[in-house]
Amino acid sequence: xxxxxxxxxxxxxxxxxxxxxxxxxxxxxxxxxxxxxxxxxxxxxxxxxxxxxxxxxxxxxxxxxxxxxxxxxxxxxxxxxxxxxxxxxxxxxxxxxxxxxxxxxxxxxxxxxxxxxxxxxxxxxxxxxxxxxxxxxxxxxxxxxxxxxxxxxxxxxxxxxxxxxxxxxx
Amino acid sequence: xxxxxxxxxxxxxxxxxxxxxxxxxxxxxxxxxxxxxxxxxxxxxxxxxxxxxxxxxxxxxxxxxxxxxxxxxxxxxxxxxxxxxxxxxxxxxxxxxxxxxxxxxxxxxxxxxxxxxxxxxxxxxxxxxxxxxxxxxxxxxxxxxxxxxxxxxxxxxxxxxxxxxxxxxxxxxxxxxxxxxxxxxxxxxxxxxxxxxxxxxxxxxxxxxxxxxxxxxxxxxxxxxxxxxxxxxxxxxxxxxxxxxxxxxxxxxxxxxxxxxxxxxxxxxxxxxxxxxxxxxxxxxxxxxxxxxxxxxxxxxxxxxxxxxxxxxxxxxxxxxxxxxxxxxxxxxxxxxxxxxxxxxxxxxxxxxxxxxxxxxxxxxxxxxxxxxxxxxxxxxxxxxxxxxxxxxxxxxxxxxxxxxxxxxxxxxxxxxxxxxxxxxxxxxxxxxxxxxxxxxxxxxxxxxxxxxxxxxxxxxxxxxxxxxxxxxxxxxxxxxxxxxxxxxxxxxxxxxxxxxxxxxxxxxxxxxxx
Numbered sequence: 169x170x171x172x173x174x175x176x177x178x179x180x181x182x183x184x185x186x187x188x189x190x191x192x193x194x195x196x197x198x199x200x201x202x203x204x205x206x207x208x209x210x211x212x213x214x215x216x217x218x219x220x221x222x223x224x225x226x227x228x229x230x231x232x233x234x235x236x237x238x239x240x241x242x243x244x245x246x247x248x249x250x251x252x253x254x255x256x257x258x259x260x261x262x263x264x265x266x267x268x269x270x271x272x273x274x275x276x277x278x279x280x281x282x283x284x285x286x287x288x289x290x291x292x293x294x295x296x297x298x299x300x301x302x303x304x305x306x307x308x309x310x311x312x313x314x315x316x317x318x319x320x321x322x323x324x325x326x327x328x329x330x331x332x333x334x335x336x337x338x
Numbered sequence: 339x340x341x342x343x344x345x346x347x348x349x350x351x352x353x354x355x356x357x358x359x360x361x362x363x364x365x366x367x368x369x370x371x372x373x374x375x376x377x378x379x380x381x382x383x384x385x386x387x388x389x390x391x392x393x394x395x396x397x398x399x400x401x402x403x404x405x406x407x408x409x410x411x412x413x414x415x416x417x418x419x420x421x422x423x424x425x426x427x428x429x430x431x432x433x434x435x436x437x438x439x440x441x442x443x444x445x446x447x448x449x450x451x452x453x454x455x456x457x458x459x460x461x462x463x464x465x466x467x468x469x470x471x472x473x474x475x476x477x478x479x480x481x482x483x484x485x486x487x488x489x490x491x492x493x494x495x496x497x498x499x500x501x502x503x504x505x506x507x508x509x510x511x512x513x514x515x516x517x518x519x520x521x522x523x524x525x526x527x528x529x530x531x532x533x534x535x536x537x538x539x540x541x542x543x544x545x546x547x548x549x550x551x552x553x554x555x556x557x558x559x560x561x562x563x564x565x566x567x568x569x570x571x572x573x574x575x576x577x578x579x580x581x582x583x584x585x586x587x588x589x590x591x592x593x594x595x596x597x598x599x600x601x602x603x604x605x606x607x608x609x610x611x612x613x614x615x616x617x618x619x620x621x622x623x624x625x626x627x628x629x630x631x632x633x634x635x636x637x638x639x640x641x642x643x644x645x646x647x648x649x650x651x652x653x654x655x656x657x658x659x660x661x662x663x664x665x666x667x668x669x670x671x672x673x674x675x676x677x678x679x680x681x682x683x684x685x686x687x688x689x690x691x692x693x694x695x696x697x698x699x700x701x702x703x704x705x706x707x708x709x710x711x712x713x714x715x716x717x718x719x720x721x722x723x724x725x726x727x728x729x730x731x732x733x734x735x736x737x738x739x740x741x742x743x744x745x746x747x748x749x750x751x752x753x754x755x756x757x758x759x760x761x762x763x764x765x766x767x768x769x770x771x772x773x774x775x776x777x778x779x780x781x782x783x784x785x786x787x788x789x790x791x792x793x794x795x796x797x798x799x800x801x802x803x804x805x806x807x808x809x810x811x812x813x814x815x816x817x818x819x820x821x822x823x824x825x826x827x828x829x830x831x832x833x834x835x836x837x838x839x840x841x842x843x844x845x846x847x848x849x850x851x852x853x
Binding site for chain 2: 216225
């Protein structure tokens with residue numbers, strides 16, 4: 169136990185300053201009222217769905233929760249069920265085999281809800297594009313509020329996208 | 339082996355790794371498969387292609403690995419009788435590959451009674467095969483809904499738990515069907531293919547340069563392994579050798595990719611066993627590696643650093659010094675955390691005897707890569723064939739025989755330390771000279787292969803070029819094909835709550851498998 173406590177003390181608090189929202193990432197006009205967004209800003213529950221990514225975006229979602237970015241420190245947590253979620257974070261071009269699962273996950277979320285599409289594939293279909301096996305961009309399958317490009321987007325960019333989704337449109 | 343008639347070598351393919359290609363008939367196909375099996379070799383990959391447009395036939399390809407190197411066999415298949423002899427009786431791992439060959443090209447494996455679809459779920463018609471040349475990539479037409487016949491377990495109190503494709507955590511999609519009594523797992527059956535996104539069709543007709551960007555994204559956590567395997571395949575067909583500096587920088591990137599992934603896994607395994615402290619600490623170490631990647635190589639995960647002909651950018655002396663100092667920091671941090679993991683009774687209780695794969699089972703089913711080395715399977719391409727620059731590095735193989743989560747954790751700790759040693763050697767002895775060479779306009783051979791020991795296991799890229807020097811057919815093979823079936827065995831007799839821990843201890847790719 170002592171080595172663990174010593175290591176925790178020696179590490180201290182490593183968290184860096186979070187990014188600010190960026191209006192350029194918005195895909196749809198803000199649909200939610202400030203009173204709702206204000207509540208989300210205090211405690212936001214996110215459900216993540218990998219709809220066909222290469223797993224690169226998933227690595228960066230994990231990284232956003234490391235002590236340096238500390239997404240959870242902003243009151244934003246990833247949850248296990250869409251029934252508990254306010255925001256859906258979707259990666260990948262949507263493979264045709266995942267389209268139904270993605271739609272069902274979206275439908276299972278209570279209103280009001282937000283969607284952030286992550287990565288070049290989620291935003292445009294990326295290098296994989298549309299095909300017999302892929303529906304391409306996420307907005308081809310469900311409505312998307314915010315787009316976060318990048319291959320993969322950095323943890324800072326992911327946090328910025330999420331914070332933009334719950335910020336008031338200016 | 340090389341002189342044996344059944345495995346007679348065939349045409350030697352250009353490259354750092356020893357590899358031969360040979361066209362065989364049905365009898366020869368089975369004979370080589372049997373001879374390799376008898377000599378303790380492995381089936382690396384099996385795939386099919388459509389050559390009706392120029393050779394009036396289909397082809398089935400199999401790549402076997404033995405102590406001599408890679409044996410790539412091509413079996414011509416008459417379009418009037420589109421089948422080939424199954425090798426699943428010799429190599430159980432062939433089952434899913436043979437089913438995928440039917441889904442994608444429409445060739446049936448004679449003797450394999452498992453006719454359930456594998457990569458096709460219903461997104462396209464059942465009698466339509468996407469990798470046939472007359473099948474357009476933008477074909478859109480759903481097929482009949484797919485009923486997958488899971489094996490059912492019956493008995494008093496037995497019930498099923500279906501999990502996925504969307505999982506509870508931030509991971510890739512796939513379906514797991516557990517048959518359980520109480521908490522104890524009697525059987526697990528996997529269903530994959532959810533991420534199939536037409537990668538192999540997408541690269542058909544692409545130039546060697548354009549193909550690199552797509553193949554580097556087959557599995558985002560193994561982008562160096564795929565990038566290098568692809569580049570090596572292209573260089574094999576072009577019959578060129580990259581400059582020494584390029585080979586050394588590629589190995590630096592590959593070992594750093596191994597370190598980053600192993601550090602991430604060690605943290606996640608601690609977390610899955612209830613020690614969140616481990617996740618926090620290891621993710622700090624990993625983040626340091628990623629930031630160095632961004633600063634030195636231009637990308638946090640090293641995407642597009644390896645290119646056909648060499649590497650994409652130079653590494654300065656200042657960066658070299660920074661990485662040397664970083665090696666010391668990571669080593670100190672890893673050793674300190676290893677002592678804490680080793681002394682933590684609760685953690686060891688969760689790790690030990692959990693998710694066991696005995697060396698005997700691993701050998702029979704073909705477990706490979708880091709997970710294989712945790713079950714006594716001494717396969718490591720870097721050590722076995724010493725491609726440049728490993729011939730100068732004297733890489734040491736890490737093996738354990740426990741075959742449980744604890745052994746897979748131990749392999750990761752040992753491999754982090756060994757990769758740090760290799761990185762130090764590379765950084766101290768990095769040869770001077772160019773880091774990339776231009777590609778010749780014409781290929782020497784229509785065939786090329788690249789075979790790289792990535793952090794998860796050996797990645798194979800087999801490449802066929804058309805008359806223009808563009809991609810006729812490319813098969814990218816992830817070691818996860820070999821290892822997924824073993825998880826079905828590792829979980830038997832364990833409790834359901836240990837599945838995330840066992841699954842994480844293998845940490846297999848879905849995207850690399852589904853293509």
